[in-house]
Amino acid sequence: MVKRFIEKCYLAMIFILLYAPIVTLIVLSFNRSKSRAKWGGFTFQWYVEMVKNEQIIRALSTTLLVAVVSAVVATLIGTAAAIGMNAMPKKKRTLMMAGTNIPMMNADIVTGISLMLLFIRLSDVVPFFRLGLATVIFAHITFNIPYVILSVLPKLKQTNRSMYEAALDLGATPLAAFFKVVLPDIMPGVVTGFLLAFTMSLDDFIITHFTKGAGVDTLSTKIYSEVRKGIKPEIYALSALMFTTVLLLLFLINKRGEEKKERRIPSAAALRVKRAVYAVGFLLLLLVIWIGYPGKDEEKQEQIVVYNWGEYMDPDVITQFEKETGIKVVYEEFETNEIMYPKVKSGAVAYDLVCPSDYMIQRMIGEDMLAKINFDNIPNYKNIGKSYIDGAKSFDPKNEYSVPYIWGTVGILYNKKMVKEPVDSWDILWDPKYKDQILMQDSVRDSFAVALKKLGYSLNSTDMDELEEAKNLLLRQKPNVQAYVIDQVRDKMIGNEAALGVIYSGEAIYVQKENPDIDYVVPKEGSNLWLDCWVIPKNCKNKEGAEKFLNFLCRPEIGVMNFDYITYSTPNEASRKLLPEEIQKNPIAFPGDDIISRCETFRYLGEEADAYYNKLWRSIKSK
Amino acid sequence: MAKDKLIDLINISKKFDDQYVLDELNLYIRRNEFLTLLGPSGCGKTTTLRIIGGFETPDTGSVLFEGKDITSLPPYQRNLNTVFQKYALFTHMTIAENIAFGLKIKKKSQSYIQDKIKYALKLVNLDGYENRRADQLSGGQQQRIAIARAIVNEPKVLLLDEPLGALDLKLRQEMQYELMRLKEELGITFVYVTHDQEEALTMSDTIVVMNQGYIQQIGTPEDIYNEPENAFVADFIGDSNIIPSIMIEDRLVEILGARFPCVDVGFGQDNPVDVVIRPEDIELVDPEDGIIQGIVTSVIFKGVHYEMDVMANGFEWLVHSTNMVPVGTRVGIRVIPFNIQIMNKPESEDEEAVVPDE
Numbered sequence: 009m010v011k012r013f014i015e016k017c018y019l020a021m022i023f024i025l026l027y028a029p030i031v032t033l034i035v036l037s038f039n040r041s042k043s044r045a046k047w048g049g050f051t052f053q054w055y056v057e058m059v060k061n062e063q064i065i066r067a068l069s070t071t072l073l074v075a076v077v078s079a080v081v082a083t084l085i086g087t088a089a090a091i092g093m094n095a096m097p098k099k100k101r102t103l104m105m106a107g108t109n110i111p112m113m114n115a116d117i118v119t120g121i122s123l124m125l126l127f128i129r130l131s132d133v134v135p136f137f138r139l140g141l142a143t144v145i146f147a148h149i150t151f152n153i154p155y156v157i158l159s160v161l162p163k164l165k166q167t168n169r170s171m172y173e174a175a176l177d178l179g180a181t182p183l184a185a186f187f188k189v190v191l192p193d194i195m196p197g198v199v200t201g202f203l204l205a206f207t208m209s210l211d212d213f214i215i216t217h218f219t220k221g222a223g224v225d226t227l228s229t230k231i232y233s234e235v236r237k238g239i240k241p242e243i244y245a246l247s248a249l250m251f252t253t254v255l256l257l258l259f260l261i262n263k264r265g266e267e268k269k270e271r272r273i274p275s276a277a278a279l280r281v282k283r284a285v286y287a288v289g290f291l292l293l294l295l296v297i298w299i300g301y302p303g304k305d306e307e308k309q310e311q312i313v314v315y316n317w318g319e320y321m322d323p324d325v326i327t328q329f330e331k332e333t334g335i336k337v338v339y340e341e342f343e344t345n346e347i348m349y350p351k352v353k354s355g356a357v358a359y360d361l362v363c364p365s366d367y368m369i370q371r372m373i374g375e376d377m378l379a380k381i382n383f384d385n386i387p388n389y390k391n392i393g394k395s396y397i398d399g400a401k402s403f404d405p406k407n408e409y410s411v412p413y414i415w416g417t418v419g420i421l422y423n424k425k426m427v428k429e430p431v432d433s434w435d436i437l438w439d440p441k442y443k444d445q446i447l448m449q450d451s452v453r454d455s456f457a458v459a460l461k462k463l464g465y466s467l468n469s470t471d472m473d474e475l476e477e478a479k480n481l482l483l484r485q486k487p488n489v490q491a492y493v494i495d496q497v498r499d500k501m502i503g504n505e506a507a508l509g510v511i512y513s514g515e516a517i518y519v520q521k522e523n524p525d526i527d528y529v530v531p532k533e534g535s536n537l538w539l540d541c542w543v544i545p546k547n548c549k550n551k552e553g554a555e556k557f558l559n560f561l562c563r564p565e566i567g568v569m570n571f572d573y574i575t576y577s578t579p580n581e582a583s584r585k586l587l588p589e590e591i592q593k594n595p596i597a598f599p600g601d602d603i604i605s606r607c608e609t610f611r612y613l614g615e616e617a618d619a620y621y622n623k624l625w626r627s628i629k630s631k
Numbered sequence: 632m633a634k635d636k637l638i639d640l641i642n643i644s645k646k647f648d649d650q651y652v653l654d655e656l657n658l659y660i661r662r663n664e665f666l667t668l669l670g671p672s673g674c675g676k677t678t679t680l681r682i683i684g685g686f687e688t689p690d691t692g693s694v695l696f697e698g699k700d701i702t703s704l705p706p707y708q709r710n711l712n713t714v715f716q717k718y719a720l721f722t723h724m725t726i727a728e729n730i731a732f733g734l735k736i737k738k739k740s741q742s743y744i745q746d747k748i749k750y751a752l753k754l755v756n757l758d759g760y761e762n763r764r765a766d767q768l769s770g771g772q773q774q775r776i777a778i779a780r781a782i783v784n785e786p787k788v789l790l791l792d793e794p795l796g797a798l799d800l801k802l803r804q805e806m807q808y809e810l811m812r813l814k815e816e817l818g819i820t821f822v823y824v825t826h827d828q829e830e831a832l833t834m835s836d837t838i839v840v841m842n843q844g845y846i847q848q849i850g851t852p853e854d855i856y857n858e859p860e861n862a863f864v865a866d867f868i869g870d871s872n873i874i875p876s877i878m879i880e881d882r883l884v885e886i887l888g889a890r891f892p893c894v895d896v897g898f899g900q901d902n903p904v905d906v907v908i909r910p911e912d913i914e915l916v917d918p919e920d921g922i923i924q925g926i927v928t929s930v931i932f933k934g935v936h937y938e939m940d941v942m943a944n945g946f947e948w949l950v951h952s953t954n955m956v957p958v959g960t961r962v963g964i965r966v967i968p969f970n971i972q973i974m975n976k977p978e979s980e981d982e983e984a985v986v987p988d989e
Contacts, residue, residue: 168717168719170715170716170717170719171719171720171721171722173686173706173713173715173719174713174715174719174720174721174777174780175721175732176685176686176705176706176707177684177706177707177712177713177781178707178712178732178733178736178780178781178784179707179733179736179737179784180707180732180736181707182705184736185707188732189721192721192723193721193722193723195723
């Protein structure tokens with residue numbers, strides 16, 4: 009009896025572990041509040057918004073298109089390959105098996121990078137291989153083939169070879185024998201292979217990331233690009249839908265297996281119904297793909313390729329620009345500077361506009377990757393505040409390469425109910441009162457910036473002694489730190505889960521909207537002022553178009569649209585004047601000059617210093 | 632005689648991985664005969680059948696069918712059908728669909744096909760099984776369906792590759808009679824492959840004994856059993872005593888130092904030969920009446936007869952008899968001259984006696 013009970017408990021535990029995350033996701037997809045820390049009531053709002061969100065639907069249709077095409081092609085090639093391999097002598101077959109298995113065992117990142125390099129090389133000769141949708145499909149076919157072979161080959165081995173010979177013997181040509189006898193026999197393996205390939209393709213992020221061109225996004229790359237600003241509830245809704253679909257598919261497949269076991273030959277009527285169901289399903293799939301691809305004659309149109317942070321531009325801005333100028337904007341998103349850098353550097357895609365941060369711009373200028381901007385084409389540049397243009401000099405000394413886009417500070421977010429004393433200094437993060445109450449950024453430079461500033465040093469310090477001191481300071485802080493996190497600071501603070509957190513100013517505005525007990529301060533010792541600017545890479549294809557878009561972005565009313573959407577501070581003075589009074593005066597969105605003058609921007613410190621920072625950071629985190 | 636030849640294999644050789652499976656094989660098959668290729672595994676019998684069926688191409692030599700060269704004709708263009716060892720029924724089809732397979736490919740009319748299915752199922756005693764699936768049938772039933780599927784195409788020759796190999800003894804014997812009956816009713820040629828000598832002796836008109844890619848002997852079951860041409864055949868077909876001896880002169884042979892009268896002539900004088908004596912041909916008599924004397928060393932009851940070992944003149948004689956002689960009894964051995972079969976010493980390895988593998 010007790011044993012039974014323990015067994016059941018164990019089983020229950022496993023199921024809870026397996027399904028708790030998914031249940032959470034599904035519940036959150038019905039949460040009216042945008043924050044995952046707060047239950048704002050039940051709603052279908054996110055499902056409606058998901059369907060209305062053109063980007064998501066487009067990504068969904070791309071994902072399905074890639075999955076269907078690559079799975080079909082891989083199934084054809086893989087099945088043919090399996091048949092060939094099955095006919096080989098054993099030694100040769102084992103060798104071939106090992107050969108085809110390697111792409112599957114290989115780390116995705118290796119497959120992804122090597123495919124990208126191959127495509128870049130090939131595209132010099134055959135323009136067809138320029139990174140885009142086709143290359144993604146090619147890459148998916150490549151990694152899907154082994155899965156098909158792996159599921160078809162065992163089925164072939166089971167097949168009685170004399171069945172094929174019997175068909176020949178009865179007068180069937182080899183081709184007819186294959187289609188009438190061999191194929192029906194291995195069909196379960198072929199279907200399994202197809203489903204496996206389909207799922208693998210849906211799942212893939214890494215290989216897609218490296219082989220996709222500008223403007224091509226599957227769901228996984230789309231979701232990942234939103235990491236910086238936090239994943240939107242629409243994505244929860246979509247994920248919940250996808251999970252349900254997979255569940256339904258699994259259920260159908262299992263049901264099919266049961267029918268087989270009963271060893272009944274299905275009646276003709278049942279077969280017809282089954283076929284109709286499959287056909288309707290397939291048509292639905294095609295419909296989704298079709299809806300996602302409205303424009304078919306985009307090829308000859310003038311276009312610019314824009315590479316920006318995830319959720320860093322109002323989609324309406326793009327639509328309006330396209331309508332006004334007839335220039336098509338191919339828009340792609342990245343999640344960190346470090347992910348953006350190699351893609352631009354490799355030259356795989358010719359981007360016309362990129363939006364890196366301060367220190368990264370310095371590095372790109374240093375490596376001669378950027379083109380000088382012709383400011384005659386950007387009369388609206390005059391709207392950018394002088395102080396920001398001066399600030400940009402720290403990484404672009406002559407203001408030749410960059411146009412400031414978004415900026416902000418790093419400061420302390422605190423819960424007024426939990427922190428009764430006034431907050432104005434980094435010192436509070438070391439106060440033993442707040443043991444296990446503080447959230448720090450999980451990023452080397454951000455964490456060191458806090459310690460270095462508290463010590464009164466520059467946050468670009470490369471002095472070993474100063475860094476050693478900062479390291480010890482951070483080590484001492486560890487008992488106070490609840491966690492080193494990235495975008496969870498926001499949700500945890502909204503949910504009253506921590507008293508203090510280090511965060512970007514833009515996020516602070518959003519948090520305050522959700523939880524009025526929260527306040528934000530830039531400590532008096534000074535902090536990081538960061539600036540994301542538009543730059544034009546040297547290998548761009550349409551510099552004039554890029555400059556047209558830059559000029560458009562610098563328009564006052566466009567700046568306002570973006571501010572409303574992103575909630576991060578704008579360097580555009582003309583835009584700021586159009587904002588409501590209370591926002592103009594909001595010290596979080598627009599801190600006074602006294603605060604800005606205490607702040608510093610990050611600079612690229614060189615590879616050696618970077619490595620040293622990382623070494624110290626590891627030693628902190630490992631203790 | 633030549634007109635009677637349906638299939639003619641001329642100088643057929645076939646190598647797998649540099650090893651000869653068939654070496655310069657010559658064989659013809661007559662119209663309407665039941666011919667069995669008999670031999671241990673690896674003797675080349677299945678390869679011979681597959682060459683006839685078109686599933687293998689010989690390296691050299693040619694295959695004639697009714698006088699026409701069909702050596703390079705693919706299986707689906709040959710007017711013969713095969714029944715495979717593992718039945719090879721199409722598992723995703725019903726029994727009726729299996730039987731109709733060949734006819735549908737030949738674009739026969741629906742009513743013709745239906746008639747044929749009925750007829751074939753009746754012939755193999757499985758009427759009413761049309762809508763079953765292959766894996767719902769027993770091994771014996773599956774084999775009958777395989778036969779039905781082959782014969783509806785009205786082939787001139789039916790090739791059978793160890794079709795009863797997977798069945799149990801009782802079913803095997805039943806199916807043997809079934810096959811003989813079918814052969815009678817259809818009036819076509821059967822080429823049958825087996826390693827079971829009893830099966831071969833029961834059903835065949837002609838037996839071809841093969842070993843290591845060579846034909847050892849061709850003959851009627853009686854010829855093969857009673858007058859094996861070499862030690863291999865003697866040993867492979869039934870039990871036998873094979874004793875090295877010396878041919879003294881015509882009609883007299885010296886076996887283990889004792890002289891036995893026999894009926895064979897033409898083996899020279901004082902010439903070493905092998906003698907074959909079937910165990911049931913040995914008479915155990917009182918010691919003084921025998922040509923040589925020995926002691927019974929073991930007795931096993933086999934149902935129809937007793938199997939006894941008799942040690943005499945340094946050789947262990949195998950004896951089958953319905954009369955039991957207790958172990959330890961001194962006995963005399965006698966063989967009537969007609970039952971002593973003289974053979975030349977083997978000239979090559981493949982003619983030597985082997986333990987047949989079952």
